[in-house]
Every structure is written in structure tokens, then in C-alpha cells.
Amino acid sequence: MVTKALRSLPAWVGLLALTPLAALAIGALTGDDGGATRALAATRLIDMTTSSMLLVFGATLGVSCIGAGLAWLVCNYRFPGRGWFDWVLMLPLAAPSYVLAYAYLDLTQAAGPLQSALRDATGWRVGDYLFPEVVGLPGAILIFSLCLYPYVYALARSAFNGSGGQTRDAARLLGCTGAAVFWRVGLPMARPAVAAGAALAAMETLADYGAVAHLGVSTYTVGIMRAWSSAGEPIAAARLAVVLVVICLALLWIERAARGRGERFADAASSPPSLIQLSPVRAWVCSGLCLLVLTLALVVPTAYLLSISLDAGPSRGLTDAVVRTLLLAITAAVILTLVGFGIASATRSGSPMARATQQLMSAGYATPGAAAALGILMLVGAVSTLLPDTSIIVAAGPALLIAAYQCRFGSAAQGSVAAALSRHPSVLDEAARTLGCSETSLIGRVHWPLARTGLLTGALLAFVEVVKEQPATIILRPFDFDTLAVLAHGYASEERLAQAASPALAIVLVCAPAMIAVAWLTRQRSLEASANRPTPVGAVPV
Amino acid sequence: MPLTLRQFLRLAILAASVCVVSVGLVGCNDSDATSAADDPGFINLYSARHYDGDDAIYEAFEKQTGIEIRRIEASGDLLIERIRAEGSASPADVVITVDAGRLWRASEANLFAAMPKDSELLTRVPTHLRDPSGEWVGIAKRARVIVVAPDRLAADSVPTYASLADPALKGRLCVRSSSNIYNLSLLAGMIASQGEEAAETWARAIVDNMARTPQGGDTDQIRAVAAGVCDVALVNHYYWVKLASSASEADQSVAQGTQIVWPDQDGDGVHINVSGIGLASDAPNKANAERFIEFLLTSDVQTQLANSNNEFPATDAELNNPALEALGSPIESQAEIWTYGAYQAQAAAIFDRVGWQ
Ligand SMILES: [Fe+2]
Numbered sequence: 032m033v034t035k036a037l038r039s040l041p042a043w044v045g046l047l048a049l050t051p052l053a054a055l056a057i058g059a060l061t062g063d064d065g066g067a068t069r070a071l072a073a074t075r076l077i078d079m080t081t082s083s084m085l086l087v088f089g090a091t092l093g094v095s096c097i098g099a100g101l102a103w104l105v106c107n108y109r110f111p112g113r114g115w116f117d118w119v120l121m122l123p124l125a126a127p128s129y130v131l132a133y134a135y136l137d138l139t140q141a142a143g144p145l146q147s148a149l150r151d152a153t154g155w156r157v158g159d160y161l162f163p164e165v166v167g168l169p170g171a172i173l174i175f176s177l178c179l180y181p182y183v184y185a186l187a188r189s190a191f192n193g194s195g196g197q198t199r200d201a202a203r204l205l206g207c208t209g210a211a212v213f214w215r216v217g218l219p220m221a222r223p224a225v226a227a228g229a230a231l232a233a234m235e236t237l238a239d240y241g242a243v244a245h246l247g248v249s250t251y252t253v254g255i256m257r258a259w260s261s262a263g264e265p266i267a268a269a270r271l272a273v274v275l276v277v278i279c280l281a282l283l284w285i286e287r288a289a290r291g292r293g294e295r296f297a298d299a300a301s302s303p304p305s306l307i308q309l310s311p312v313r314a315w316v317c318s319g320l321c322l323l324v325l326t327l328a329l330v331v332p333t334a335y336l337l338s339i340s341l342d343a344g345p346s347r348g349l350t351d352a353v354v355r356t357l358l359l360a361i362t363a364a365v366i367l368t369l370v371g372f373g374i375a376s377a378t379r380s381g382s383p384m385a386r387a388t389q390q391l392m393s394a395g396y397a398t399p400g401a402a403a404a405l406g407i408l409m410l411v412g413a414v415s416t417l418l419p420d421t422s423i424i425v426a427a428g429p430a431l432l433i434a435a436y437q438c439r440f441g442s443a444a445q446g447s448v449a450a451a452l453s454r455h456p457s458v459l460d461e462a463a464r465t466l467g468c469s470e471t472s473l474i475g476r477v478h479w480p481l482a483r484t485g486l487l488t489g490a491l492l493a494f495v496e497v498v499k500e501q502p503a504t505i506i507l508r509p510f511d512f513d514t515l516a517v518l519a520h521g522y523a524s525e526e527r528l529a530q531a532a533s534p535a536l537a538i539v540l541v542c543a544p545a546m547i548a549v550a551w552l553t554r555q556r557s558l559e560a561s562a563n564r565p566t567p568v569g570a571v572p573v
Numbered sequence: 574m575p576l577t578l579r580q581f582l583r584l585a586i587l588a589a590s591v592c593v594v595s596v597g598l599v600g601c602n603d604s605d606a607t608s609a610a611d612d613p614g615f616i617n618l619y620s621a622r623h624y625d626g627d628d629a630i631y632e633a634f635e636k637q638t639g640i641e642i643r644r645i646e647a648s649g650d651l652l653i654e655r656i657r658a659e660g661s662a663s664p665a666d667v668v669i670t671v672d673a674g675r676l677w678r679a680s681e682a683n684l685f686a687a688m689p690k691d692s693e694l695l696t697r698v699p700t701h702l703r704d705p706s707g708e709w710v711g712i713a714k715r716a717r718v719i720v721v722a723p724d725r726l727a728a729d730s731v732p733t734y735a736s737l738a739d740p741a742l743k744g745r746l747c748v749r750s751s752s753n754i755y756n757l758s759l760l761a762g763m764i765a766s767q768g769e770e771a772a773e774t775w776a777r778a779i780v781d782n783m784a785r786t787p788q789g790g791d792t793d794q795i796r797a798v799a800a801g802v803c804d805v806a807l808v809n810h811y812y813w814v815k816l817a818s819s820a821s822e823a824d825q826s827v828a829q830g831t832q833i834v835w836p837d838q839d840g841d842g843v844h845i846n847v848s849g850i851g852l853a854s855d856a857p858n859k860a861n862a863e864r865f866i867e868f869l870l871t872s873d874v875q876t877q878l879a880n881s882n883n884e885f886p887a888t889d890a891e892l893n894n895p896a897l898e899a900l901g902s903p904i905e906s907q908a909e910i911w912t913y914g915a916y917q918a919q920a921a922a923i924f925d926r927v928g929w930q
Contacts, residue, residue, distance in 0.1 A: 065918070074925035136789060142796030142827070150800075157801035166788050247750065247788030249930050257752050260650040261921035263678050342821060347625055404651075408658035415660035425664050506651040510617060510643035510664075521623040521646055526790040526812065530625075 034471045041373020042385040048437035051406030058409050059273045062266035083251040087233050093176025094232040098183025099225050106191035109306045110314035116321040118550035123328035124181040125542035127499040129241030130535040131174045134332035135165035171248045175236045177328035183228030190224035230286040238399040252399050272402035279397030340532035356514040363436045364494040371445030376478040392442035400502035428509035435503040440496045444489040451485020491545045615641035616861045620669040621649040626881020640861045649675035656684050665853040666862035672754045676709040676849045677914020685851040694870040697888040701909050711847030712869050714885040716810045719834040726804040728834050738778030746782040747794040747803035751924035761916035777927040787930050799830040814883040818896040835903035842904040
């Protein structure tokens with residue numbers, strides 16, 4: 032009885048962490064918004080929705096092309112630096128989109144260093160020449176494509192490595208050119224993986240506020256913040272946020288349905304293909320492409336921020352902020368991963384409640400951070416009347432923050448664990464049960480070892496997300512608890528980019544080792560897969 | 574060495590408790606431990622100001638009184654929402670925002686208590702910079718000004734906010750997004766003084782005159798004027814002063830290529846907004862909070878507070894900021910600044926109607 036209750040604990044925690052969304056929905060349905068939603072709907076909401084849709088379309092296309100293209104090169108061809116690019120290409124996920132937006136707008140705008148130098152050199156004036164400024168919708172599409180392509184890259188790489196190698200070799204023997212093999216064999220097999228990665232990128236793009244606001248794109252999320260901040264109507268913001276979450280869930284459902292059909296292809300799994308030797312020119316073109324993406328996504332923005340931060344020096348409290356950020360993100364990552372493991376394990380054992388929680392949790396990922404924080408505040412508002420004094424709220428501060436992270440990123444941690452578990456056939460569980468393994472020891476002796484790499488990957492991804500997270504951290508953090516993301520936002524909102532640069536760079540530096548570890552883990556996994564061949568299992572490429 | 578679940582759980586619990594304890598230590602310092610009768614205690618400050626210079630002022634207060642200041646910094650809306658949610662259990666003692674409209678909103682939501690009326694220091698702030706019912710008070714003033722590139726547009730051709738609506742300026746004006754509070758308060762002030770219709774007509778004309786879709790902050794608009802993207806911009810004065818007094822040569826040349834125009838000097842005077850402070854209605858450390866508010870209004874601190882962001886003191890304290898003084902002393906609008914809050918939602922609706930992004 033007790034053990035059964037313990038086993039369902041993670042699912043309860045997962046559900047509990049979603050109550051802010053319920054509070055948001057209840058507020059949206061029952062509250063009074065002073066007519067703000069209607070006023071916005073009558074004026075700019077359609078434009079905002081349209082630009083959100085264009086942005087998501089463009090960014091999804093961008094991450095798919097860059098991510099799948101690079102993964103194809105790395106998995107199929109021999110070229111200089113291939114082994115290095117293989118994992119370094121994951122690194123851009125360490126840089127938050129708002130950091131890229133700060134750097135690129137400053138660098139490329141008419142008053143920025145590039146255009147100023149051009150004008151000085153040529154004597155031209157603004158308007159005499161064309162220059163690609165990273166601003167507006169195209170700029171935002173570029174930023175998100177560069178920031179988020181590693182989602183697609185990682186999943187597509189596992190898919191290309193893990194399955195269909197022999198099919199591709201066969202296609203080549205039958206005379207298919209490289210491009211034809213990609214379009215006719217490789218891509219159809221990796222399509223579910225590409226779609227899953229693109230879906231993650233799409234949700235992150237939809238929920239973003241920092242980068243789009245800075246680049247002057249009026250998206251739907253900007254509308255949510257306007258309803259809250261300019262019109263002073265949090266209820267209107269809640270309504271718009273709930274609609275956004277529903278749309279995201281629908282997108283996700285479509286993606287899952289599509290993946291379900293794709294799995295049949297992937298079942299033909301076997302070995303990674305043998306690497307193809309390219310002519311020197313082509314090989315260098317491959318290296319150049321990889322290097323170009325890496326330069327644009329990471330080298331240029333960090334180098335630029337470094338150059339301006341050298342003038343300003345490190346911002347106040349930077350080392351304290353690094354320590355706090357690490358403590359907070361490590362604590363959150365451990366908790367999120369343990370909860371995720373509990374839910375994934377219970378789902379595998381057939382608990383309907385865990386399965387339902389698992390699916391509901393993706394709603395949190397699609398919620399803009401500020402809306403999740405608003406939900407938590409609504410919840411706090413509902414219970415604060417019952418509290419005797421302030422000390423409880425102060426004491427509960429860190430817990431609320433962790434709850435916000437569980438709400439937003441719980442599904443990311445859980446997904447990695449579940450994916451690791453799903454690579455092993457459920458006959459293992461049945462065999463263990465037959466051998467007298469109890470349900471409880473099944474968790475520790477079968478599921479835990481099977482999920483090992485997934486646990487680490489999940490914890491690292493949760494860590495990176497928490498370090499980068501801005502709005503919920505800003506509003507829910509305890510007193511005197513500035514993290515790196517909070518510092519960066521504070522300076523940037525006061526237009527002191529030079530001072531914002533050092534915390535922004537520190538975010539990248541803190542996240543980079545975690546991303547390297549993720550890249551290394553996923554590579555280990557594909558090596559394992561090829562060492563164990565032929566394996567009839569490992570059906571799901573994620 | 575593969576870890577079993579049991580070993581891992583032990584490790585994780587250990588690690589988590591270490592983390593939680595250290596988070597607690599870093600977060601709350603050690604003042605809870607001291608319970609001596611003469612402990613002056615602390616205040617919980619919710620602030621929307623993020624200026625490094627303010628730190629020195631807070632430290633001076635801590636040194637002088639022994640009262641510790643615990644801070645949360647975020648934008649005004651988020652702070653107000655947090656206090657509203659925390660309700661009567663809120664630990665907030667004082668709230669600082671960088672806009673009068675936010676203070677008005679907090680006051681409307683009954684989040685503020687009246688400040689002591691007999692305080693001589695409070696009355697040093699002119700009445701139009703205070704809440705009529707005495708729940709909040711301005712502590713530093715900023716002006717919304719016009720910046721021109723004098724080689725392309727004569728300063729005297731744009732002497733008023735109204736002159737920015739001149740069709741001759743089509744495609745020559747830079748201004749930031751209307752989501753920004755500074756623009757909201759400016760338009761709210763216009764609604765209060767000239768009515769909704771006039772304000773909407775003006776906003777529509779501004780959109781027609783824009784050189785580009787709003788992007789970036791006020792500093793970006795000034796830089797755009799210097800670079801030649803546009804000839805005139807609408808910004809807060811301290812951003813220009815910061816560029817002019819910057820150590821960077823690039824910033825200085827931006828300031829040299831542009832010029833501040835104080836608008837409406839023959840009329841109502843330049844639009845003024847404030848950083849302001851309010852006393853939270855359920856302040857657990859009320860006496861300390863009142864001491865803090867009074868401290869901020871003393872003459873020396875007023876000068877220091879204004880200087881930390883190149884603003885003007887809210888009281889008649891001296892300025893002592895050569896870069897700002899060089900710009901002369903503008904005639905300031907005497908509009909009741911609480912009206913910015915009252916008309917802010919209307920202003921947002923106008924911006925939406927005229928399509929000011
Ligand atoms: Fe400002």
C-alpha cells in the first residue's frame with residue numbers, strides 16, 4: 032500500500048506542478064478582463080497571430096534544414112574536422128535566443144560597428160546601400176534557426192546513425208547519387224526524428240518573449256505581455272496564454288500522430304552506413320558549411336559580446352550570480368529528472384495516471400515563462416488568504432521557483448528518460464516479473480539501469496533550460512537572489528548592453544559543458560547501438 | 574562505476590539538501606539568527622530600478638541605520654502582480670517603480686498604505702509629483718525629450734510634441750515600441766490634457782512619420798539619429814546624457830552628432846515622469862520602511878539618487894551633474910502625474926488602433 036503510494040508520488044508531483052496552468056485556465060474562464068481581450072482582438076491580435084505563424088513556419092523550416100542537413104553530412108561523409116563537428120554542433124543550444132538577439136541587433140543595425148565602418152570606408156550614407164540587418168521577422172527567424180537547430184540535429188543524428196545504414200548503402204550501390212539517397216531514403220526514415228526536434232523548436236519559438244520583443248516582432252506572446260503590462264489586465268493575458276497552450280498541444284498532437292506512422296520505417300533498423308570518401312574540394316565544402324553555422328550561431332555573438340564587455344568590465348555581483356545559478360539549476364535538474372524518471376517508469380509499468388501526467392506535462396513546455404509565473408502567482412493569491420503571516424511565503428519562495436521549472440521543463444527531463452527506456456523492449460520487464468521481481472524492485476533493478484544515459488541527458492537539458500530561463504526566475508526568485516539570467520535582463524532592460532554582456536557570456540559558459548556532455552552521451556548511445564548490431568530493438572529513434 | 578538507484582537516491586538527497594541549505598544561506602544572509610533586542614531589523618524592497626548607482630545609496634542607509642535592505646528587482650508590473658498575489662501575507666515593505674502609472678495601478682489595487690502626512694520631508698516633493706491621497710511619492714524625475722540631428726533638421730523646427738506630427742517629417746522619425754511604459758505615459762498625459770481624440774490623431778500621425786518599425790530601446794533611437802537612419806527621435810533625456818558622458822568614443826560621437834530639444838517650452842513644459850516609492854499596505858517592517866522613504870528624500874540622497882541615472886531630484890535638492898546642467902534647466906509640465914495611470918489603458922488601446930507596434 033505504502034509502496035504503491037510512493038510509486039505514484041512522481042506522477043502526483045508532476046500533476047501538482049501543472050496546477051498553475053489550471054489556475055491560469057480558471058482565471059481565464061471566470062475572471063473579468065475589463066474588455067481588454069476583445070479590444071485587442073478587434074485591433075492587432077490578428078496581425079500578432081499572423082506574425083507568430085510566419086515566425087514559427089520560418090523557424091521550423093530553418094531548424095529542419097540546418098539540423099537535418101548537418102546531421103546528414105556528419106553521419107555520411109568523411110571530411111576534415113568531422114569527428115569534432117559531430118559534437119560541437121550541439122553547442123549553440125548553450126546560447127539563449129535573447130543573447131543572440133542582443134548581440135546581432137547591436138552588431139548589424141545602422142548605428143552598429145559594421146555599418147559604421149562601412150560608411151566610414153566608403154563615404155556612403157544610410158540609404159545609399161543595402162545591408163542585412165538582423166531585425167524584425169526575418170531577423171527573428173534567423174536567430175531561432177541558429178539557436179534551436181541542435182534539437183533537430185541531435186535527433187536526426189541519432190536517427191541517421193541508428194537506423195537504415197544498410198538501406199542507404201544499398202541505395203548507393205544501386206546508383207543513387209548523394210542527394211537522391213538523402214531525399215529518397217535518408218530523410219523519409221529520419222522524418223519522425225526531424226519532426227520531433229522541429230516541434231520542440233516550434234514550441235520554444237512560440238513561447239519566446241525576450242528575443243522577439245528586442246527585435247521588434249509583434250508576436251502573439253508580445254500580445255500576452257501587452258495585455259498584462261500595458262492594459263493592466265492579467266486576466267486578458269491569461270486568456271490569450273490559454274489559447275496559445277491549446278494551439279501548441281494541437282501541434283504536438285499532430286506531430287505525435289505523424290511520428291506514429293513514421294515508426295514503421297525506423298523498425299528496419301540496422302547499422303550506421305559506412306562513411307563516404309569525398310573529393311578534397313567537396314570535403315572542404317562540408318567542413319566550411321559546418322564551420323559557417325557554428326560561427327554564426329556561437330562564435331560571432333559571443334566574440335562580439337566579449338569585445339564590448341571588455342570595455343565595461345564584469346558586472347556587479349557576477350561571481351555570486353554564477354554560484355546561485357549553479358545551485359539553483361543543479362537542484363532543479365536533480366528534482367526534475369527524478370520526477371521524470373518516476374513518471375516514465377510508472378508509465379512503462381502501465382499506470383494510466385502516469386501516462387496522463389506525461390501527456391499533460393507537454394502543456395507546460397508550451398507555456399510562455401511569464402504566463403507560467405502568472406499562473407503560479409494566481410495560485411499563490413488563492414492560498415495566501417489562508418496563510419497566517421509572511422514567513423511562510425518567504426520560506427516557500429525557492430520551492431515555488433522549482434515548481435515553476437517543473438511546470439515549464441518537466442516534460443523535457445521526462446522525455447529524455449522515457450526515450451531511453453523505450454529503446455529497450457518491454458519483454459525485459461516481463462522477464463524480471465517472471466523471475467520474481469516485485470514492482471518496486473523493478474524500478475530500481477531494471478528501469479533505473481536501463482534509463483541511465485537518459486537520466487543524465489534529461490538532467491543536463493533541464494539544467495541548461497533553467498540557467499537560460501528569464502521571466503519566471505525574475506518574478507519568483509527569493510530576496511537578494513540575482514541569477515545570471517536576471518542580471519542580464521536587468522542590464523539589458525536599462526539598455527546597458529556592455530554590462531549585460533558579461534552575465535550573458537557567463538550563461539553560455541555555464542551551459543556549454545552541459546551541452547558537450549549531452550553531445551557526448553548521445554554519441555555514446557549511437558556507438559553502443561552500432562556495437563550491438565544486429566539488434567531487433569531500439570525501434571524509436573528518439 | 575554504475576550507480577544503483579538506492580545509492581543514487583542517497584547521493585541526490587545529500588546533494589539536494591546541500592544545495593537547498595546553501596541556497597538558503599546565499600539567499601537570506603544571516604540576519605534571522607540575530608534576535609537581540611537592539612537588532613534594527615530589515616526591510617523588504619521590491620524595486621523596478623536597476624541602476625548600479627543606487628547600490629551605494631542602499632549601502633549608505635544600511636550603514637547609517639543598521640537596517641538591512643533585502644531586494645527583489647523586476648519590472649513594475651511583475652512586482653505589483655507578485656504583491657497582489659501574496660496578498661496580506663506579502664513580505665513587501667516598500668515598492669519602487671520607474672513610472673507613475675505603475676504606482677497609480679498599485680494604489681488602485683489597494684496595495685499601498687498612506688504615508689505619514691506630518692512628514693516634513695514628504696512635503697518637499699511638489700504635490701503634482703505625489704499621489705493625491707498620499708500613498709506614494711516621486712523620488713527622481715525624468716523628461717521625455719526630442720533628439721535631432723542638427724545638420725539635417727533644425728532644432729527650432731520641432732519645438733513641441735505636436736510638431737512631430739508634421740507631415741514634413743514623414744519617414745524621418747524614430748521611436749521605440751508602444752509596449753514601452755515611457756510612450757504609454759506620454760500618450761496618457763496627452764489624453765489627460767488634450768482629450769482622447771487629439772491624442773489619437775497625434776499617435777496616428779507619428780506612425781505615419783516613422784522611419785522604421787519600432788525596434789530596440791531609447792539609446793538605439795538616438796544612435797539611429799546619429800547614423801542617419803532618421804532625423805529626429807523621441808527618448809528619455811538620461812539616455813542621451815549617458816551617451817554624452819560615456820567613456821566610449823563611439824558613444825561620445827553619437828552625442829556630438831545629435832542635440833536634445835526640450836519640448837513645449839512655450840507651452841505646458843516638457844513631459845515629466847518619476848521613479849516613485851510607495852509603502853506596502855501590509856508592510857511587516859513599517860517603521861523601518863518609513864525611515865527608508867524619508868532617507869531617500871533627504872537632500873544629499875536626492876542628489877545622489879538623481880545622479881545615479883542622470884535624472885533630476887524630485888525635491889529642490891541641488892543637481893550637481895555638469896553634463897546634465899549643461900543642457901539648461903527646462904520648463905517642466907506641472908501635470909498631475911497620477912493621471913498617467915488613470916489613462917494608461919486608454920493609451921494602450923489608442924496605440925493598438927493606430928498600429929503603433
Ligand atoms: Fe529607462
